[in-house]
Amino acid sequence: MKTPIAWRNLTHNKRKLAVAIAGVAFAVVLMFQQTGFENALFDSTVEVVKQTRCDLLLLNPARFSLSSELRFNRNHLQLAAGVEGIKSAHPLFIDNTVALFHAKEPTNPPKPRPIRVLGVDPKKALFHSVEITAQMPKLEEPDTALIDRLSKPEFGFSFQDRQLVGNTQGSLLGHPLEMVGTFKMGRDFAHEGNLIVSQKNFSKYFQYRGADPLAVVDLGLIQLDDPGESDLVLRRLGDLMPEGVTVVTKEDFIQREVGFWSASTPIGIIFKIGTVMGFLVGTIICYQILATDISDHLSELATLKAMGYGTAYFRRLVITESLILSGLGFVPGLLLSLVVFEINAQATGLIMAMTVPRAMFILLLTILMCLISGWFAMKKLISADPASLF
């Protein structure tokens, strides 16, 4: 085995090593933070759909995003329910903008804020969450709701104590509403919190939707007999459905929603720029570390040149140092990011998910970052002149 000079040089001075690792880890955290927020934007936005039990969704074709309140006629849903291969078709009513909600306290009530209200048939198990399904019967009572524990604290609820939340009075659109339980869904960039109510209660609160508030549906949740046949049923349903309603698979819907936020809103681009900034900062830090390491050993490296070590050897040396640096910086950066994600999630109610592919992506960026700075630092090394040693 050859003398591991790259490793030795990087790790020789422990203080410098610690600074170097901290520098790279900082850049890693920065990139994780930015991509984390970007992903949180997407994850949180589609969380409500992910939590529902459905294979296909019916919606108004003009509904460009979940938060745009464009609806379709409920009759279309009943039409769909009869199609072969469809097990069930249930409406999901969503209302947001005018749903002013706050905790009702005897003195000094907080300012009402908009909250997203989901109206469902409490007899149907429309959510994956066992917690929600178990509490559905409670919603049969008039003026009752389940509240998302991740809703903004500004609504005036102390979500830490489920028991307490469960017995707090609230006020929705000026009418009293009793919290009978909690669930977990999460906020996103457009919604500060969530309530689940029965569709009967929903129609009572949102009378402005028309004579029959339940006549227009936000999303139609369709479950299939055989989820494997979704393409087939999708086509069958697509042929049948009139204008004014469209059908998509759950996956497509999620992708469309993510695509909207990522491409059509500045928010997605802002976080991408943030990631690039993290990358650039990391590249500069990394270059500084590698260039300093090379300057510190310039006469020794020039001696190696005089001894007959060629350019290829020095390329390998710098690449090895870059890879070691990215590895050493990534691990603490990842661990620190997990902590930061947790803090973010608690502070914002956003879903900060660290998945293996996302971590791999940042690892790749980290390696790339170190290699690019290595490439620049290499120029310094190549210019080391052994003739200056005499």
Add this chain to the structure above:
Amino acid sequence: MLADSKTIDELLKNWDPEPDSLRIQVTDLQHSYGSGDAEKQVLFNNHLSIPAGEIVIMTGPSGSGKTTLLTLIGTLRSVQQGSLKIMGQELNGLSAAKIVNLRQEIGFIFQAHNLFESLTAYQNVRMSTELLSKNEKESGPEIKAILKRLGLGERIHYKPKNLSGGQKQRVAIARGLINRPKLILADEPTAALDAESGREVVTMFQELASQTGCTILIVTHDNRILDVADRIVNMVDGRISSNVMVQRSSTLCSIIRGFPAFSELTASNLTAVADSLQLRRFTKGESIIKQGEVGREFYVIAQGSVDILIDGKPVNRLEAGDYFGEVALIKDQPRNATVTATESTACFMLSKVDFQSIVDASPPFEDEVRRAIFDRQ
């Protein structure tokens, strides 16, 4: 009368090395730094030929160009003008890849030790053996042996931080010597060493030179090691001002002191004569000087014998240690006899021009020679 014939044999054999055995061959080498108006020439018309196995000490004031010459020989600078061959390879216009390969045959010892602080003494030396992709089984014992030899046996696995200045320098020397290079270039290698380790280092130099035939070029001001030099090259203002083969010169001195013509010369004049002597070889029957020609050379027979002929008739036979043609040094008279080699003969020749330059440098010399040559006639 003469030094033992074996010494003379040796001397004659190595007098003119074959061009193939030259490790360094510098021909009309020029070098400048900067360009345009700022261009400053630092080497002028330098010539130097050094055969294998020679230890050369290079001296000269700082700024005289010796370091530039050393880096040019070491392939660390590109040759601009003139020819520079090392190990028979022309460096002028050589590709970068070939230069890298050539460097592996050169051992560098720099004034600063340039050791990696992160590596032990052993690992620093190993950086050198790894170049030749030797495995550690093979190189490990060699590295330990050389470090032990240099008095670092107890500190093989110490890092430079825990070594003294002299010890670090010895590790650097071990790194330069471990691959038994054909050419060693050293810049003040003993400056940081005490007398004892300095001596050990130059003894190793001598062993390497005689055992492996490696050529060693040392830039130094350390008088303590001048005795190991086969040749001392002095540079002044970008030119080689003197190139003295001290070893040969001292052998020659002891030989020519035995010659009656030079026995009474002072040491400095003897050296001057020895340095000016040229070797001439003649085959059997070849005429060395001819009667009637104007003579400009003085000869001493080193080996063989000659016949003196006046008007075609042999009048005398001269053998090794005898001399002839001495009148030419003092007077511009035509030769009064013909001299012909009777066998394969070698003569040391002193030309009138060289003689005159020694005379110019030391006027009493002429008297010494006149007395020496003519008192005995």
